[in-house]
Amino acid sequence: MWSARGVAEARRQAVLLIHGIGEQRPMDTLRGFVDTVWRRDTDIQNRYAAANADAVVWSKPDTVSESFELRRLTTSSNTAGILTDFFEFYWQHLMQGTTFGHVIAWAWTLLSRKPSNVPRQLRPAYWLLWLLVAVSAMLAFFALTASAPASSRLMSAIASGLVVPLAGLVVKNVIGDAARYLHVAPSNVQCRHAIREAGLSVLASLHARGYDRIIIVGHSLGSVIGYDILTHAWPLHNDSAQASNTDAMAALDRLEQLAATGNGLAADIQDAQRRFFNELVKVGCTWRVTDFLTLGSPLAHADVLLAGDPATLALRQRDREFPTCLPTLESVTREKIQHQRFSFEKDKSRHAPRIPHHAAVFGPTRWTNLYFPCRFIVRGDVVGGPCRRVLGIGINDVAVSTSLRRGFFSHTLYWTMSGDGGDHVRALRNALDLVDARSMEP
Numbered sequence: 369m370w371s372a373r374g375v376a377e378a379r380r381q382a383v384l385l386i387h388g389i390g391e392q393r394p395m396d397t398l399r400g401f402v403d404t405v406w407r408r409d410t411d412i413q414n415r416y417a418a419a420n421a422d423a424v425v426w427s428k429p430d431t432v433s434e435s436f437e438l439r440r441l442t443t444s445s446n447t448a449g450i451l452t453d454f455f456e457f458y459w460q461h462l463m464q465g466t467t468f469g470h471v472i473a474w475a476w477t478l479l480s481r482k483p484s485n486v487p488r489q490l491r492p493a494y495w496l497l498w499l500l501v502a503v504s505a506m507l508a509f510f511a512l513t514a515s516a517p518a519s520s521r522l523m524s525a526i527a528s529g530l531v532v533p534l535a536g537l538v539v540k541n542v543i544g545d546a547a548r549y550l551h552v553a554p555s556n557v558q559c560r561h562a563i564r565e566a567g568l569s570v571l572a573s574l575h576a577r578g579y580d581r582i583i584i585v586g587h588s589l590g591s592v593i594g595y596d597i598l599t600h601a602w603p604l605h606n607d608s609a610q611a612s613n614t615d616a617m618a619a620l621d622r623l624e625q626l627a628a629t630g631n632g633l634a635a636d637i638q639d640a641q642r643r644f645f646n647e648l649v650k651v652g653c654t655w656r657v658t659d660f661l662t663l664g665s666p667l668a669h670a671d672v673l674l675a676g677d678p679a680t681l682a683l684r685q686r687d688r689e690f691p692t693c694l695p696t697l698e699s700v701t702r703e704k705i706q707h708q709r710f711s712f713e714k715d716k717s718r719h720a721p722r723i724p725h726h727a728a729v730f731g732p733t734r735w736t737n738l739y740f741p742c743r744f745i746v747r748g749d750v751v752g753g754p755c756r757r758v759l760g761i762g763i764n765d766v767a768v769s770t771s772l773r774r775g776f777f778s779h780t781l782y783w784t785m786s787g788d789g790g791d792h793v794r795a796l797r798n799a800l801d802l803v804d805a806r807s808m809e810p
Contacts, residue, residue, distance in 0.1 A: 379450045381581040382574050383800070386457045386567070388588025388664070389545040394437040397587070398456035402441050404783040405797055406452070412803050417444045430455060432573035433566075448803040453579075457570050459593065462562045466544035470555065474547035478672070546589055546666070550673050567597040572604075575656055583659045583800060587782060588751060591665035592673075598660060599691055602729035605655040609648045609732065611711065612721035616647035620711055620722060623731055627694035627762075628708040634756075634764035637694065638734045641762065642808045645732035655732060661799050662737045663782040668753030681758065692760035693730035736764045736799040738792070740778040749779045766799065768792035 387397040406412075407424050417424050430438040432455060441454040548556045549563070574582050586594030611620040622640050626632040645658055666673055674690060675681035684690045695710035710731060711722035724731045739752035754765040770792045772781050783796060 378445050379448075379580045379804075380578070381450055381452050381583065381802070381804070382577075382579045383452060383454045383583045383585060383802075384457055384570065384574065385454065386584070386586040386590030386594045387460070388590045389543070392458070392460045394435070394458050395439060395456060398441065398454060401585075401783050402454050404785055404793060405800055406443055406454075406802070408785065408789075409797055412446045412448075413443075414445055414447060432570050432577070433458070434569075446803055448805075450802065450804060452802055455570070455574070457567055457590075457593075459563045459566065459590075460545075462566065463545050463548060463559055466548055470551070470553075471544050471547045473553060474551035477551060477676075481672070481677070549589060549592065550666070563593060564596050564600060567593060568601055571597055571601050571657075575605075575654065579656055581804065582657045583661065584657060585661045585663065585800070586665065587663045588779065589666065591662035591667055594660060594662070595667060595691075598657065598729050598733070599727070601657075602655070602691075603726040605653065606724050606726055606728065609653040609655060610651060610721035610723050611647070612651050613647075616644075616651050617722065619644040619647045620724070620731075623694060624697070624707075624709050624711070627697050627710065630761060632761060634762065637762040638736075638764060638806070639808060641694075641730070641732060641734045642806060646808060648732055653732075657729075657733050659799075659801075660730075660733055660735045661796075662735070662752075662755065663796070664739060664749045664752035664779050665737060665755060666751055667759060668737075668739065668755050668757075670755070670758045678758075688725065688727035690759075691727040691729050693733075693735045693762035694760055695724065695728035695731050698725075730760065730762060734764070735760075735762060736766060738766050738768050738782060738795055738799065740769065740775070740781075740792070741767050746776050748775060751779050764799075766795050768795045 385398050385401055402425060413424065424443065426442050427439045428442055430440045432440075435458065438456055438458055443452045443454075445451050548559055552560075571582075571584075584594050584598065586592070611617045619640070623637075623644055626637050626640055642658065645655075648655065670690070671678040671681045675684055681690065685692050685696055688696055697708040697710050700707045700709050700712070709722070710728045711724050713720040713722055735755075737752075737755045739754065740749035742748040742750045742753065754763075754767075756763040756765045768782075768791050769775065770778060770781055770784075770786060770790050772778070772784055772786050772790070782792060784790075785793060
């Protein structure tokens with residue numbers, strides 16, 4: 369970028385991190401994340417910052433969230449001359465008042481489905497939940513039966529006095545977040561709305577501040593929230609994404625061809641997405657989200673958690689309610705030739721500009737999904753998994769590994785450093801690409 373005086377201006381990018389479930393405290397997640405992807409990654413820091421620990425990250429007021437609990441963590445320019453501002457979208461305070469009723473209602477929607485409709489990775493957890501239900505019912509029966517053996521009554525008393533309260537704390541304060549956000553019930557609609565509305569406001573503020581590039585990172589339930597924010601934010605910008613010149617039209621044609629083939633390599637698709645983004649910026653598009661990065665995402669099980677079953681998910685995707693990557697195509701006939709497109713013309717003239725439709729957010733926005741492969745519930749990450757199967761061929765699924773905890777219960781380890789950094793950290797840094805090496809600019 370160049371100023372009116374001809375002096376080079378540093379490019380500016382924003383990273384918006386969305387935390388996951390649990391009793392999260394403001395800034396705890398963001399500070400750990402920034403420590404891993406920036407502070408300890410001296411390879412992308414300029415020489416002055418790398419030699420001066422005080423010049424690596426500054427904590428400044430957060431002017432996008434309207435929360436006094438949050439800060440903006442900003443960096444000096446990196447080796448590519450890019451300044452980075454890290455923000456946290458904190459939503460935990462909007463998820464209050466969770467009861468056992470919320471959790472039980474959601475759990476029943478999951479347990480009442482046929483086992484054949486449960487993804488293979490989740491089937492052990494599905495049967496384990498049914499086992500816990502059976503054991504709980506048996507303990508309750510013993511507790512209420514006067515003729516039950518003394519040992520059974522003792523076990524029931526211990527469960528009632530110690531195990532149940534501890535389990536209840538976990539259920540309400542951790543699982544309860546997922547139960548309320550993922551279950552579309554009248555009692556949950558208001559908190560779902562409040563979280564999405566706040567997220568849209570933050571993303572709009574980032575756009576208004578003139579960043580050249582915005583990266584959204586969602587961990588766990590935060591990835592579902594990020595997906596929803598993108599779903600509702602893109603229609604506010606897609607009218608400005610008119611492929612109105614030859615280069616933009618060619619970039620759009622290439623993406624639609626890749627979507628129509630249904631078998632492109634993720635790397636080729638992401639290159640084409642970034643070229644399309646660059647061309648849209650040149651013709652005046654206001655959209656600036658280049659990348660969506662998901663870590664341990666429940667969206668891997670979208671056919672169960674978002675729609676109930678695979679057939680319903682496919683229907684909602686065809687109806688353009690749930691965006692796919694690459695975007696959902698439609699059959700269009702022009703001059704007696706049938707085309708597969710996710711764009712449309714506002715007028716029918718021969719060379720009219722084409723506009724990506726309202727669910728085409730993953731036309732110009734790349735999606736990378738990191739996950740620890742799961743085995744037997746406890747090894748790896750049972751929450752996350754590959755998303756390409758359910759949400760589109762353009763998603764770059766990256767399986768990662770770690771030596772931390774010997775690979776057990778890895779859901780919270782996506783940016784936790786091991787001795788040599790770790791395969792998972794290298795994959796995370798590569799996906800963020802803070803030096804924008806995959807910008808596709810000459």
